[in-house]
Amino acid sequence: TPVLFSGMQPSGDSLHLGNYLGALVNWVALQERYDAYYCVVDLHAITVAQDPAALRESARRTAAQYIAAGIDPERSTLFVQSHVPAHAELAWVLSTITGFGEASRMTQFKDKSAKQGTDATTVGLFTYPVLMAADILLYDTALVPVGDDQRQHLELTRDLAGRFNSRFGETFRVPEAYIPEVTARIYDLQDPTSKMSKSAASDAGLVNLLDEPKRTAKKIRSAVTDTEREIRFDRAAKPGISNLLDIHSAVSGKSIADLEAEYAGRGYGDLKVELAELVVERVEPIRARTLELMADPAELDRLLAVGADKADAVARETLAKVYDAVGFIRRR
Ligand code: ATP
Numbered sequence: 001t002p003v004l005f006s007g008m009q010p011s012g013d014s015l016h017l018g019n020y021l022g023a024l025v026n027w028v029a030l031q032e033r034y035d036a037y038y039c040v041v042d043l044h045a046i047t048v049a050q051d052p053a054a055l056r057e058s059a060r061r062t063a064a065q066y067i068a069a070g071i072d073p074e075r076s077t078l079f080v081q082s083h084v085p086a087h088a089e090l091a092w093v094l095s096t097i098t099g100f101g102e103a104s105r106m107t108q109f110k111d112k113s114a115k116q117g118t119d120a121t122t123v124g125l126f127t128y129p130v131l132m133a134a135d136i137l138l139y140d141t142a143l144v145p146v147g148d149d150q151r152q153h154l155e156l157t158r159d160l161a162g163r164f165n166s167r168f169g170e171t172f173r174v175p176e177a178y179i180p181e182v183t184a185r186i187y188d189l190q191d192p193t194s195k196m197s198k199s200a201a202s203d204a205g206l207v208n209l210l211d212e213p214k215r216t217a218k219k220i221r222s223a224v225t226d227t228e229r230e231i232r233f234d235r236a237a238k239p240g241i242s243n244l245l246d247i248h249s250a251v252s253g254k255s256i257a258d259l260e261a262e263y264a265g266r267g268y269g270d271l272k273v274e275l276a277e278l279v280v281e282r283v284e285p286i287r288a289r290t291l292e293l294m295a296d297p298a299e300l301d302r303l304l305a306v307g308a309d310k311a312d313a314v315a316r317e318t319l320a321k322v323y324d325a326v327g328f329i330r331r332r
């Protein structure tokens with residue numbers, strides 16, 4: 001069975017609808033056909049300012065949300081990145097074949113660092129994509145399901161794999177990205193030209209999986225739209241309405257064209273109220289299940305330890321090959 005790898009950062013209080021529709025829904029479907037590794041990428045989460053107690057809570061909560069959304073820890077390998085030392089070790093080796101200019105071209109780094117300012121921006125944030133390449137390449141990964149914001153990082157991963165192979169001999173499989181078309185990018189409800197993001201400045205535009213249903217409904221009803229009246233998909237002229245239609249389509253399974261027909265002659269209010277109901281209905285069971293799982297941290301930790309043992313065994317082997325290939329002598 002081909003291997004699939006993906007992960008999310010334990011940052012913020014909850015995963016959001018972008019994480020869910022853009023990635024997690026696919027993870028659940030794909031675990032049937034792939035040998036899937038789903039990682040809570042805590043090493044990535046410390047590349048920006050963070051609070052240790054909040055990080056600890058968030059790591060378990062992220063794992064709980066994976067399971068609540070449908071990841072089966074018996075079938076898939078569910079683990080925490082910092083439990084497997086080979087991630088940081090391989091990242092170091094890959095950083096030595098990554099060009100400084102190449103890394104400087106990563107748009108996510110440029111966006112995040114521009115928001116933070118250079119003094120708050122860390123070298124860790126800069127090398128984040130190299131660590132991400134290591135995450136993926138350790139497991140002989142064939143497929144990486146991610147949102148559209150990760151497209152460039154995936155390209156870098158493929159370049160690094162190919163470069164390492166041609167310099168040091170065939171070592172890594174070159175992975176493919178799997179980016180769903182419709183839900184690849186869910187936008188912030190208050191700022192529908194920016195992607196919905198855990199690290200957004202304000203929470204008002206984020207639909208969090210763990211929000212109270214009332215709060216979720218209110219956020220959707222307060223989404224920023226435009227001054228026209230017509231409900232039609234037009235990303236450039238009507239980013240707010242287009243985003244709501246995308247979300248509706250992802251949750252209801254109806255096509256955008258069908259939705260435009262269904263809402264012809266009706267107001268924005270109707271769309272928002274009905275969408276709010278649909279989203280709450282979808283997200284509420286995930287919230288409830290997450291809270292149940294969080295009530296038993298010992299059981300969660302047990303599941304994560306099983307995943308870590310399995311991942312560690314595979315990752316160690318890859319790292320040993322890499323160390324051989326670059327010319328490190330074996331410890332005896
Ligand atoms: P941060 O702002 O801290 O980077 P994030 O919201 O981008 O957080 P990540 O943990 O970086 O979340 O990403 C987890 C997964 O969710 C990735 O596959 C990413 O592509 C996907 N994703 C994140 N935001 C969106 C979005 N707005 N729409 C679709 N997919 C998304």
Ligand code: MG
Pocket residue numbers: none
């Ligand atoms: Mg991100």
